[in-house]
Amino acid sequence: MSRFLIQRPLPHGGRLVERVITDKEAAKKMIRGCPSYDIKPTLHFETGVPVRNVYREIMSICYGFFSPVEGSMKQAEVERILKERRLLNEWIFPYPLVFDISEEDYRNLGVGPGDRLVLNLKGKPFAILDIEEVWRIEDPEELAHLTFGTPERNPEVVREPFNKKHPGWVIYRSLQPVVLAGKYTIINEPKLRQPFDRFWFPPRKSREEFERRGWRTVINHQTRNVPHVGHEFLMKCAAFTGDVEPCHGILVNAVIGVKRRGDYPDEAIVEGHEAVNKGGYIKPERHLPSIVLWDMRYGNPLESLLHGIIRQNMGCTHHMFGRDHAAVGEYYDKWATQILWTKGIPSYGFPAPPTDVPYGLDIRPQNMREFAYCPTCKEMAYSETCGHKREKLSGSFLRGMVAEGVQPPSIIMRPEVYKVIVKWWKHFGYPFCNEKYVVNKEKELEVDLEDL
Amino acid sequence: MGEYFIVVLLDDYRMSKIRGTGLEEHIKYMFGGELRLLEVKVPEELKDRILQEFETARVDSRGAITDLPVAFMRELFNQIVEKKSLGPEVVEAVLQKVDEIKKAAEKESEYLPPPEID
Structure with missing residues (x-):
């Protein structure tokens, strides 16, 4: 065995907390x-x-x-x-x-x-x-x-x-x-509830699933968005990290919780990611969309710490972090998360990165910059390697396109993903979360219970 | 005095509507030619009126006016086709229907007609 091989980390704290009575x-x-x-x-x-x-x-x-x-x-x-x-x-x-x-x-x-x-x-x-x-x-x-x-x-x-x-x-x-x-x-x-049931991989189950698939190394992609091709390239290219070979698996873990107006519906987010592998853009054998229930706090570096904990508990070896990770507005430096994971943030109690302090994490950060379309290279290009002028993919630009009923070109959004958006648009009468969606979601929640 | 613009996206349906209007030569391309668009010129005074009338509207770093109601964008395209122009008169014509557009925009937060795709 090569000494460079990375093994699946133990859960944060050394053991998985499981407090569910099934009898x-x-x-x-x-x-x-x-x-x-x-x-x-x-x-x-x-x-x-x-x-x-x-x-x-x-x-x-x-x-x-x-x-x-x-x-x-x-x-x-x-x-x-x-x-x-x-x-x-x-x-x-x-x-x-x-x-x-x-x-x-x-x-x-x-x-x-x-x-x-x-x-x-x-x-x-x-x-x-x-x-x-x-x-x-x-x-x-x-x-x-x-x-x-x-x-x-x-x-x-x-x-x-x-x-x-x-x-x-x-x-x-x-x-x-x-x-x-x-x-x-x-x-x-x-x-x-459907469709969330098939994306429910709590840590024990996700670890078993990684084992079944032969995934020793797994990189996590945090999401609260329907994927565009920029996200897809971020996932594919970040997965080239690993140890002696690229990561065996890409875990997409969508944070499902209370929504804000203008977000995509959770149903479209999870099925949109699934459409990426159903369409073969990342083959299903290497790609697993999943969910975690959490009302996002949008705490950028602090949120990234929670994400690291969740995904290490799920069995991931790596976690990709981008610009404005789990951020809203301009409260934080746009690279705050990457600062935490490379240098630490002493004022939050981290004189070193969370992987380098006692009782810290074992999951490895993969800090990524951005992908955009390069008309010269004629492909999606990475900001730190492509030397040409690129055309940025912005979420608000895409949302405007979707709202107008204009199908985004496949170079920026896969047609399979767009079909998922339209499927849920027809279901809810709206492509994004509006007040009706937000109110209903908090009434219905993501689960049903039987009588005890 | 600044010059602003509004981007109008063109799908196949919209392309068929502008065919023969003389506007084809103004089409711009993004993403390797996969995205076609027109840019409508907006002088300063009209930009101010738009921002005043529609609270979601904003001007981005390129000088593009964005986040306009869908009803505004649809009417803008109708006026482009009708006037065969990308000049300020198109925006003026849209703003003449501002009450109608605002009424439609209110309903937009409840319902937007989904596109018919295969």
Whole structure:
């Protein structure tokens, strides 16, 4: 065996967190006599529009995407994360994750440390929360600022103060004051709705799938977009990294969660990526679209840290990062994520990259620049190698084209991908997420539950 | 005084509509000739009116006016065909229907007719 061969990394924290009870009888016994609470979406602190649903965090925690996190965080853990981006068990982690409820709900529930609370979703028992601590968020605005940083405190990468135009900041600003901290356990396994069911590869399953396919090295492509040919080339070319040979597999992991107006529908995103391999542009034997449930915080370098954790837990050896990774607006330096993964960001608690600090990550970053069409080379060309003037592919340019009903040329969007967009356009009456889509999605969610 | 423009994309259907209008010679190509487009000239004063009338509209670094309602873009193409021109009079004609376009644009956030493709 060559000493250069890279092996699949262990999960972050050393072992996969799996907190899902599949024995319904055992689950019934576990919840007998326990108080229950209907999970509610987090509503925008000003507009009342849903901005987050904690059920997605419970799913991602209990299926191990966020290993080693096991539940809603205690106050000391949140404070440590905000200071050093570390859990109390030392492992690095970027964001506070809490189960928050209103004072009124807390009074009505009458629960405290040592109690078990049944969490209902869509009217059915879904999970339990074993309460270890109850604490309060005294100032959600301060929490939001501490979560993302400020230009003064994080001068390496933060360029503008965060405010209510930033969707992640809004999530933390909108949290309810009472936090019930403790471990979650899913007691009634939800069924993913179509088409998400066939893209559901929680870490144990994804690792088994990589093994079955003979994928020792796998590079992840983070997405929240329908793929254009620039994305396709990014995936293909980033996959040339690896060890003594290119990566065996490309995992596309789409973040599925609360949507913003103007985004493509989640259904079109996952099937659009699938269309890339169905069309043979990347053969299916090397390409696997998948999902993770998470309401994006758009924290650029912090989000990339979470992405690294999720994909290492899924079994990836590499992760590609581009410009403005998981970003919105101009709050961060456009290369903030690549700065984190190459130099570290001391003000966030990383004097070195997250792969080079104690209790850090093993997944390898692959920092990429951009692909654009070069009329001289007559092909998609990489910004750092092509010396000609190139024609940029912009998402908003493509969206404008789609909205007008003009089919993008196949050199910028594969016809199979466009057909998927039109399929869901016909279904929803609109090619992008509009208010109706956003509201319905948060009612229907991505899962259904059976009776327990 | 700056000169601005609006990009009008041309698919096969739109190409058939401009055939014989004399506008073919103004077609520009991108992406190896796979994307055809026309550029409508917009003087400063009309640019200001557009930005005032349509709050989503913006001017990008090239001087292109983007993010206009689909109803605006469709009417713009109709006027190009009718007037066989890419000059400011085309935009003026579109702006004469601004109320109608705004009404259609409001509905655009609820429904857009999907294209019929094979």
